[in-house]
Amino acid sequence: MTGLILSKAANIYLKLSEAHGLDASTWHAFAQVEALRELSIEKRQQITWMLAEPNLATDAIAMLPNLKWLQSTWAGIDRLLGAGSPKHFTLTNIKGLFAPLMSEYALSHILAHERQLLTHHDAFTRRTWHEHTTGVIRGKTVMLLGMGSIGGGMAHIFKALGLHVIGIMHTPRPVPGVDEVGALKDLAILLPRADYVINVLPNTPDTQDIFDAAFFAQMPTHALFMNVGRGQSVIEADLAEALQTGVIAAAVLDVYRNEPLPIDHVFWDTPHLTLTSHTAAPSFPEEVFEIFKDNLERFSTGQALCHVVDFNKGY
Amino acid sequence: MTGLILSKAANIYLKLSEAHGLDASTWHAFAQVEALRELSIEKRQQITWMLAEPNLATDAIAMLPNLKWLQSTWAGIDRLLGAGSPKHFTLTNIKGLFAPLMSEYALSHILAHERQLLTHHDAFTRRTWHEHTTGVIRGKTVMLLGMGSIGGGMAHIFKALGLHVIGIMHTPRPVPGVDEVGALKDLAILLPRADYVINVLPNTPDTQDIFDAAFFAQMPTHALFMNVGRGQSVIEADLAEALQTGVIAAAVLDVYRNEPLPIDHVFWDTPHLTLTSHTAAPSFPEEVFEIFKDNLERFSTGQALCHVVDFNKGY
Known part of the structure; x- marks a missing residue:
């Protein structure tokens, strides 16, 4: 059981994780979804959680059959909510930062x-x-x-x-x-x-x-x-x-x-x-990380996650 | 005993005065200092107060030997404070609006x-x-x-x-x-x-x-x-x-x-x-008028004026 960071800021999230004493040795961290395709099926099956930008996550989800939890790095997750989108996992987004x-x-x-x-x-x-x-x-x-x-x-x-x-x-x-x-x-x-x-x-x-x-x-x-x-x-x-x-x-x-x-x-x-170019409220990795870290602790210990998105309501 | 309005907004101040029931029938109101020069010496001697922009007031003061009170329409009155400037009157400016x-x-x-x-x-x-x-x-x-x-x-x-x-x-x-x-x-x-x-x-x-x-x-x-x-x-x-x-x-x-x-x-x-062109905080005549009206009432009844400038301190 391991996790995947799929983000333009993947390296920053890895450094923040290490700086906060998280054991990231078994995690995968990619800036582009192409790298995920090169992982073996066995390794992909071990991935149970993902920290990702929604635009990267959409292509990755189908490759992660055992995904239990997706932490979005954005507040806006509507591209994950379409009628045909997989919904076999818990989706959390970020709130309160913007x-x-x-x-x-x-x-x-x-x-x-x-x-x-x-x-x-x-x-x-x-x-x-x-x-x-x-x-x-x-x-x-x-x-x-x-x-x-x-x-x-x-x-x-x-x-x-x-x-x-x-x-x-x-x-x-x-x-x-x-x-x-x-x-x-x-x-x-x-x-x-x-x-x-x-x-x-x-x-x-x-x-x-x-x-x-x-x-x-x-x-x-x-x-x-x-x-x-x-x-x-x-x-x-x-x-x-x-x-x-x-x-x-x-x-x-x-x-x-x-x-x-x-x-x-x-x-x-x-x-x-x-x-302006969808830049009103950028996600700063340092702030997103705080939410991710808290939810990872909850996920690992079986507690309820924060900022869970209701797939029906859309927020 | 009468007064002078010397301001780019002279007409607005006159209208505001009339709307507020002030008797402006004996006042003079000019937008430019040249009009003041055409007043007779006798009429100029009757002027005891002036509501004016400092840049217009500087040229007018020497023509008003009996000026007792000058209400500036600006906060900035430093051009009235020079070593050679007349100081035979009480100077008030506007505060709290900006x-x-x-x-x-x-x-x-x-x-x-x-x-x-x-x-x-x-x-x-x-x-x-x-x-x-x-x-x-x-x-x-x-x-x-x-x-x-x-x-x-x-x-x-x-x-x-x-x-x-x-x-x-x-x-x-x-x-x-x-x-x-x-x-x-x-x-x-x-x-x-x-x-x-x-x-x-x-x-x-x-x-x-x-x-x-x-x-x-x-x-x-x-x-x-x-x-x-x-x-x-x-x-x-x-x-x-x-x-x-x-x-x-x-x-x-x-x-x-x-x-x-x-x-x-x-x-x-x-x-x-x-x-920018000294436009950070324009004086709105409606707001300046409230200060002028209050001070005119005080001036007419011999009370202490508000927002008096200390010629020595410069504010």
Whole structure:
């Protein structure tokens, strides 16, 4: 009985394991799935757990008949949840690490929008003393779709900066530091009051395609839409049109239906749109390792694992 | 006995006064100092108070022999403090309005630096899927030079975002929400630990030329320097050289020794330098008016004014 690390950061995880006194002498550690194919069938059959990026794990699972536990190094595990995907193991992901990173991402882009940082940058590049008007975020209203650890953490920081926070969740309940809560069905009432709309919802059947032309039409024309949740929630052609026609003022996207963004995608030429490359909240191996180490101890001693994903719910 | 509004926003101040029931029928309100010259000497002699931008007030004061009170619409009043400037009146400025704006400015640029927003923007402009490494501000150390209302407000927000805050002040005393305090003489010990150094000190004889080559040499090479205080505190050639030679990693400036920045200034070609045009914390007339209205009531009834500037201290 042994384990497999399948990650771009495999060497870092090995070093962290040794530094923490774990016996990694029987483990396999690869940065690419091709190396796994070269292992003998006997050795693959001995592998009962895997620490892996989901995009590498998808190809590896079929080669690991005795896999009991997969620890994802990412929060987003939707590519492991498809109807045809094997589900003969316990899947755990990472939680609680991303609220600060996601909050800093959201803040940086909302502030850049209000402060017109790029306009200012362009003016100074042209040696122009640009006395532009500056906006403020204090006193504005932010709507957060998703009130898990990430949305809750964002709410806390936005409150500290003097914003009014509306939280949208599956089953509304009072949340400390959130001024108003509602469900998706309440959007028609709540959306017209939002200056910034930020999606942090996971990818589930309920959240597919929810950001469409009708949604954007309910936002104020001066408002900004941001998606740091999952790309499958946005009808991308509708968002491009909303930005082209002034239905909303700006958008910031970190996730897309297909990544990397296809070279002929409409977003490359869409105005008032800031694109980033799924880098809002990178997993730092040092932080992932803490979760992995704790779960490995639990796995080895037969205890319940932390951060188990429900294959039916999708999170 | 009457008053004068001398401001680019003169019409807005008049409307606000009327909306608040003040009798402005005998006041003068001009957007430019030239209009004041056309007033008769008798009318100028009747003017006992003035609400004005300091850059306009400097030329007007000599024409107002009976001026008793000048309410500045700016926080920065150093151009009214020179050795030869008239001081036969009480000078009040505005305080307490700028902490949120200054905090948002500082946050926006520190986050843009860590998130490499401009690099990302440039990559996407070239249609490149740019998977850059993202930095975080949480856990970093920020040094604030100046612990008045602006520095104190910034400290509060940086603490909420998980930074370690060092406050530098004239006479160190414990400040709620500030992890460490020190004086300028303690910089040799404290500066090497600062990831971000932000100057919000007013322009006084003590703060002239304090940011020089020796100062930058004590900062870590990965650190960022930001000046939102006064331009006279920075030896600009030393800062340019520190950025050119990698003594420090980056700088953000909103104020300069001469504004607008002269066309042949070294800063236009200095790497790792973000320039903005003294727009970090604009005075919003609606907020300035609240201070003016309160002080006008005090002035009319012989009470002590708020936010009086000490001509000797310079703040």
